[in-house]
Amino acid sequence: MAWRVRALERVIVTAVISEKETEAEAYASMEELKSLVTTAGGTVMATTVQNRPTPDVSTYVGKGKADEIEALVDTWEADVVVVNGELSPRQGQSLSARTSARVIDRTQLILDIFADRAQTKEGRIQVELAQLTYLLPRLRGQGHALSRLGGGIGTRGPGETKLETDRRHIQRRMDELKKDLRRIRKHRTTLRKQKEKQKDPQFTLVGYTNAGKTTLLNALTNEEALAEDLLFATLDPLTRALRLPSGLGVRVSDTVGFIRGLPTTLIAAFRATLEEVAGADVLIHVIDATSPEAEVEKQTVMELLDELGAGEIPVITVMNKAESLDRDMVPAVSAARPRLYISAREDKNIDDLQTVMEEELIKQMSFYSISIPASEGRRLYAIRKSTIVREESFDEENERYKLQGYAFDHHPQIAANKENDKKEDHS
Numbered sequence: 001m002a003w004r005v006r007a008l009e010r011v012i013v014t015a016v017i018s019e020k021e022t023e024a025e026a027y028a029s030m031e032e033l034k035s036l037v038t039t040a041g042g043t044v045m046a047t048t049v050q051n052r053p054t055p056d057v058s059t060y061v062g063k064g065k066a067d068e069i070e071a072l073v074d075t076w077e078a079d080v081v082v083v084n085g086e087l088s089p090r091q092g093q094s095l096s097a098r099t100s101a102r103v104i105d106r107t108q109l110i111l112d113i114f115a116d117r118a119q120t121k122e123g124r125i126q127v128e129l130a131q132l133t134y135l136l137p138r139l140r141g142q143g144h145a146l147s148r149l150g151g152g153i154g155t156r157g158p159g160e161t162k163l164e165t166d167r168r169h170i171q172r173r174m175d176e177l178k179k180d181l182r183r184i185r186k187h188r189t190t191l192r193k194q195k196e197k198q199k200d201p202q203f204t205l206v207g208y209t210n211a212g213k214t215t216l217l218n219a220l221t222n223e224e225a226l227a228e229d230l231l232f233a234t235l236d237p238l239t240r241a242l243r244l245p246s247g248l249g250v251r252v253s254d255t256v257g258f259i260r261g262l263p264t265t266l267i268a269a270f271r272a273t274l275e276e277v278a279g280a281d282v283l284i285h286v287i288d289a290t291s292p293e294a295e296v297e298k299q300t301v302m303e304l305l306d307e308l309g310a311g312e313i314p315v316i317t318v319m320n321k322a323e324s325l326d327r328d329m330v331p332a333v334s335a336a337r338p339r340l341y342i343s344a345r346e347d348k349n350i351d352d353l354q355t356v357m358e359e360e361l362i363k364q365m366s367f368y369s370i371s372i373p374a375s376e377g378r379r380l381y382a383i384r385k386s387t388i389v390r391e392e393s394f395d396e397e398n399e400r401y402k403l404q405g406y407a408f409d410h411h412p413q414i415a416a417n418k419e420n421d422k423k424e425d426h427s
């Protein structure tokens with residue numbers, strides 16, 4: 001889409017600091033917007049903010065500020081103005097009319113980055129759908145939005161007819177995309193059902209963008225996935241298999257990073273990621289312990305999890321990048337107890353995390369004790385891999401293995417064994 005920030009474009013960022021925010025929050029959010037611009041490939045030339053109770057309904061910033069932005073655009077020969085908020089159609093239109101640079105908002109910028117990062121077909125369709133959903137209500141009378149789509153009208157009269165055609169065109173494209181998505185999802189549901197049969201417990205990494213989720217996935221599973229110091233390196237869920245210390249096989253998935261000010265509808269567009277979150281047995285919430293904004297970031301993630309209906313899933317909280325914490329530096333996160341300090345990059349305390357992962361699963365499991373003939377090697381192997389074995393002994397006289405540990409209640413072999421025990425009790 002033509003609203004994108006292209007590589008090496010010169011960018012002016014601007015924001016209204018409203019009464020709802022503290023100065024520190026506003027400052028952090030601006031810093032984040034700057035990283036988003038860098039991630040998108042642009043260069044921030046200048047920043048300007050305005051303190052006012054609420055954004056102006058027609059121009060977002062006040063009229064005087066709008067003049068200042070125009071002057072900055074001229075001085076820096078800027079290509080783009082990025083506003084740290086969501087512009088209403090009217091605000092976008094009137095700001096655009098005042099400057100020669102393109103005017104985009106935070107949501108558009110994030111969509112732009114998503115568009116660049118989506119790797120799978122599904123990811124790409126989801127981004128396009130989110131972009132069109134964003135654009136549709138902004139079409140009315142908007143010459144700019146239309147020319148972005150190659151429609152190029154700006155006047156009323158005959159233009160309105162063209163507008164309707166464009167609207168129908170977009171609507172049709174959205175219908176097509178939705179149909180494609182349904183097909184892909186049906187296929188994934190089939191795959192998921194096959195996966196569920198294996199019943200490996202599912203851990204899902206969640207966290208603020210850049211917290212270190214991908215690096216942690218690599219550290220846990222000893223593999224190399226792309227970890228970048230860019231926001232949203234991960235858009236499509238990536239799942240890997242892992243053996244915990246007891247030998248239990250589990251799956252660990254990475255997800256898209258959360259970010260403040262991200263409309264939930266946009267997150268909701270990333271259904272695949274959501275399914276990984278909602279289907280998890282345990283979530284691992286990764287926090288960047290070195291971030292001065294760690295507390296706000298943590299809250300953002302927890303609120304989003306709630307909105308996504310994942311508020312009830314047990315969470316392990318890990319404080320990452322601990323090796324970079326000064327010894328006397330007090331981390332900015334308060335209530336995350338028990339806290340586990342790790343360094344995903346330097347492989348520190350990853351074993352501890354694995355132990356905690358097992359302990360968390362045990363809370364959802366029941367104790368079992370089972371005796372299996374040595375001849376049933378396959379069954380023995382399956383139980384070792386799919387339960388947490390705490391004790392194992394061999395009874396030579398009867399040639400039977402005795403295993404004790406923890407398993408999910410629905411575990412097929414353990415449940416079957418209980419049935420057999422009952423039958424034996426009766427006979």
Ligand SMILES: Nc1nc2c(ncn2[C@@H]2O[C@H](COP(=O)(O)OP(=O)(O)OP(=O)(O)O)[C@@H](O)[C@H]2O)c(=O)[nH]1
Pocket residue numbers: 207208209210211212213214215216226227228229230231232233234235255256257258320321322323324342343344345346
């Ligand atoms: N100092 C330090 N940096 C780390 C650590 N873990 C990750 N990082 C760095 O943090 C940056 C982000 O890491 P990622 O693993 O891509 O983060 P992410 O949470 O997957 O990011 P998104 O895809 O944006 O959600 C990279 O530059 C990593 O090298 C750590 O333990 N210590």
